Amino acid sequence: MTGFLRRGRVALLAYALLVPAALVVFGVVLYPAGRALVISFFDVDSPFPGAYPFVGLKNYADILTGARFWTAAQHTLYFTLASTTLEVVLGLGLAHLLAAPIRLRWLFRGIVILPWALPTIVNGAMWRWILNAEYGALNALLTQLHVQGDYRSWLGSDPFVALNMVVVADVWKNTSLVAFFLLAGLQTIPGDLLEAARIDGAGPVRAFLRVTLPMLRPTLAAVLVLRIIEAFKVFDIIYVMTGGGPAGGTQTVTFLTYLQAFSAERFSYGAALAYVTVVAILLLALIYLRLLRQQELSVS
Amino acid sequence: MSANGMGGVSRRGLLAGGIGAAALAAAGCDVGGGGADSGGAGTGEGKITALFMQQAGYSEDDIRGMTADFAKAYPKITVEPTFVAYEALHDKIVAAAPAGTYDVVLIDVIWPAEFGSKKIVTDVTAQFPAAWKTDMLGGALTTAEYQNKFYGVPWILDTKYLFHNTEMLGKAGVDAASLSTWDGVLAAATKIKNAGLVKYPLIWSWKQAEALICDYTQLLGAFGGKFLSDDFQSTAFATGGGLDALKWMKKTLDDGLTNPNSMESLEEDVRKTFSEGGAAMALNWTYMFNAANDPAQSKVAGKVDVLPTPAGSAGAPGVNGSMALCVTGGSKNQKAAWTYISYLTGADVQNKYAKSSLPCWAKSYDDPAVLSVAPKMVPAAKKELANLISRPEVPRYNEISQILQAEVQNALLGRKTPEKALADAADQAKSLLS
Structure with missing residues (x-):
């Protein structure tokens, strides 16, 4: 009986301690999410409360049949694939460098994390200046190295070039995060495994492919999914660097969502667009959770 | 934490319950933005907030200077100005509207149809003195006009x-x-x-x-x-x-x-x-x-x-690249907001800062003081401002x-x-x- 009472009290205390967090989650995540879902079935065209016509799934149908969404989806997909691939490949190399037993390793590790510590807005503004067509540092560098004859426009001449430049800015910022995830993974690989491989006659490439990579797989999978989810939601760097241009060539789904919701005041259409993104991200998150669970199982 | 660690409530159950409760709570309210209470006239005193843009027209320093002078003339009203890039101005006005964050907003000539019809800014036709309609230049006067109503007072009269x-x-x-x-x-x-x-x-x-x-x-x-x-x-x-x-x-x-x-x-x-x-x-x-x-x-x-x-x-x-100052629909202090707008848009203030932006008032263009600060701009402006083309006035x-x-x-x-x-x-x- 006393044991039961104590358990009950502990549970009560647990709930009491959870209340603040629950309120925050409910207030800033679940409630707005639920409200946005409701709004997406109406035709809300003003920021004020009031009675708006119920339109059911019309907003979703409009999105899926509209050309603008699919163009934006293509840009998002390209951005996601290009940036995550580059980040993982470069991050893997960087992680190896940071794991190497060199002098002042702590300093290098500190420096490498800096880009990630920059707010995205600052990073975007910085790259906009670097890429400036009239006085950008990249143009100065390439011209002085005689790689190109004259200054050129990176963000205004060709939509595809501009999209790739946004990828570059994103990769510069996020590679360090990926590298640190992978560095943590690398450090869990026992040294004797690699030593054993070396004694068995495996070269560095073979040891990497046969030992490091398989052991790194869970970390790699987790960081890949996390980065894909983040890249999928890309907004602020686009807003700062290109504003969706030129010729709409860097407009992603979340940028279109913002334009529709706030610039065009089509709040319902924007909410529906946001939910299309949510569904895509939810699927990715499920994969992530499954991977985590596999990891937990393999550890225990 | 295991899936059943919390007194038998599963993680999935909690999540589903949470989302369900959120949807219920949301369905119980009006759809659309929050903040059901609308604005009011207020006492005509106290604090007001104003939203301006950072580039072109009057500079941030100009506006802070005008506001400081206003504070001296109207000590019972305190004004807190905020500045954003033009590119962010529209969306900020929209996002801030339901909360009534700003009492005064600067709007572009292309927005009165949208903001007026959605009541984001108030109809000030009744307060708009008849003399202004004849004393202001034609190109300026229509800046905040939509369907024969005035939704603001012209402040920046500009063209390229x-x-x-x-x-x-x-x-x-x-x-x-x-x-x-x-x-x-x-x-x-x-x-x-x-x-x-x-x-x-x-x-x-x-x-x-x-x-x-x-x-x-x-x-x-x-x-x-x-x-x-x-x-x-x-x-x-x-x-x-x-x-x-x-x-x-x-x-x-x-x-x-x-x-x-x-x-x-x-x-x-x-x-x-x-x-x-x-x-x-x-x-x-x-x-x-x-x-x-x-x-x-x-x-x-x-x-x-x-x-x-x-x-x-x-x-x-x-x-026509003019802009106007408006009282927002969500302002709780609309009287004080109007006082501030009337002051900023007055000929005296506009003449004083003519160097940054030419006045909206016809008689200013013959004012020797205005002519002396902008001797080259005024003749060009006189000619071009008489013939302006508008972008479509549709919501x-x-x-x-x-x-x-x-x-x-x-x-x-x-x-x-x-x-x-x-x-x-x-x-x-x-x-x-x-």
């Missing part, structure tokens, strides 16, 4: 003028008088380019933004085009002057007269390039005259002159503009012919007009 580098013109042997037509501008640009004075004589604000539509509008007007049909039910830019304007823009790029970097430039970029001596001629707002003649921020100071916009085949209208203007921006860029980048680009824009804009 042609600025030129007198030194480059002189060296190339170009007479500034020949810049009164766009043909003359092209001939001058060719001469300047051939003389090797600058690689690209022309720079424009053709980034995918509203700035592009301002330039396009001015050219559309010069070539006799129209944005919409007379009944506002269909678009009219895809043929006639609208098409000619776009073809003309594209040709200046093809001929190497326009800097291709125009495609990523806003007005500030135009100002910087021009001030660095990187262009011979450019369209821009009034503020560029002082900025480009200021040795602290310009290498061509003292060599910059201004003219009214050149004429095309159908005339020389300037794009869904922003969407139409976004479509047009992308399609005009498609043509300028050579991804579509001008005909196809404008036809595509017209096709997409069709449903937004009905």
Whole structure:
């Protein structure tokens, strides 16, 4: 009986301690999410409360049949694939460098994390200046190295070039995060495994492919999914660097969502667009959770 | 934590319950934004907040100066100004509307239809003194007018003028008088380019933004085009002057007269390039005259002159780029907000800061004090302000503009012919007009 009472009290205390967090989650995540879902079935065209016509799934149908969404989806997909691939490949190399037993390793590790510590807005503004067509540092560098004859426009001449430049800015910022995830993974690989491989006659490439990579797989999978989810939601760097241009060539789904919701005041259409993104991200998150669970199982 | 660690409530159960509760809570309210309580007149005293933009027109320092003077004249009202980039102004007004964050907002001439019909800003027709309607210049007066109602008080009266580098013109042997037509501008640009004075004589604000539509509008007007049909039910830019304007823009790029970097430039970029001596001629707002003649921020100071916009085949209208101050619908202190607006828009304050932005009042243009601070701007302004062309005054203007921006860029980048680009824009804009 006393044991039961104590358990009950502990549970009560647990709930009491959870209340603040629950309120925050409910207030800033679940409630707005639920409200946005409701709004997406109406035709809300003003920021004020009031009675708006119920339109059911019309907003979703409009999105899926509209050309603008699919163009934006293509840009998002390209951005996601290009940036995550580059980040993982470069991050893997960087992680190896940071794991190497060199002098002042702590300093290098500190420096490498800096880009990630920059707010995205600052990073975007910085790259906009670097890429400036009239006085950008990249143009100065390439011209002085005689790689190109004259200054050129990176963000205004060709939509595809501009999209790739946004990828570059994103990769510069996020590679360090990926590298640190992978560095943590690398450090869990026992040294004797690699030593054993070396004694068995495996070269560095073979040891990497046969030992490091398989052991790194869970970390790699987790960081890949996390980065894909983040890249999928890309907004602020686009807003700062290109504003969706030129010729709409860097407009992603979340940028279109913002334009529709706030610039065009089509709040319902924007909410529906946001939910299309949510569904895509939810699927990715499920994969992530499954991977985590596999990891937990393999550890225990 | 295991899945059943919390007294038998599963993780999935909690999540589903949470979302269900959220949806229920949401369904119980009105749809749309929060903040059901609307604004009010207030006591006419106390604190008010105001939202301004950071570039063109009056500078941040100007506005802080005016506000400090206002505080002296009206000690019972405190004003807290906020400044954002023009590109963020519209969306900030919308996002802040339900909470009533700002009492006073600066709005662009293209927004009264949208903001007025949605009650984001208040109808001030009743407070608008009859004398203002005759004392203000015609181009200014209509800034915040929509369907015969006034939604604000005109404050920044602006249009795009042609600025030129007198030194480059002189060296190339170009007479500034020949810049009164766009043909003359092209001939001058060719001469300047051939003389090797600058690689690209022309720079424009053709980034995918509203700035592009301002330039396009001015050219559309010069070539006799129209944005919409007379009944506002269909678009009219895809043929006639609208098409000619776009073809003309594209040709200046093809001929190497326009800097291709125009495609990523806003007005500030135009100002910087021009001030660095990187262009011979450019369209821009009034503020560029002082900025480009200021040795602290310009290498061509003292060599910059201004003219009214050149004429095309159908005339020389300037794009109406005016802005107005409005009392927001969500303001709890609308009386004090109106007092502040009346003060800022008054002729005395506007005359004092004429250097940054020319006054909206007709009699100011004969005021010796105004003439003395802007001796070169005033004659150009007097001529151009008498003939302004507006962008479409429709509630869904922003969407139409976004479509047009992308399609005009498609043509300028050579991804579509001008005909196809404008036809595509017209096709997409069709449903937004009905």
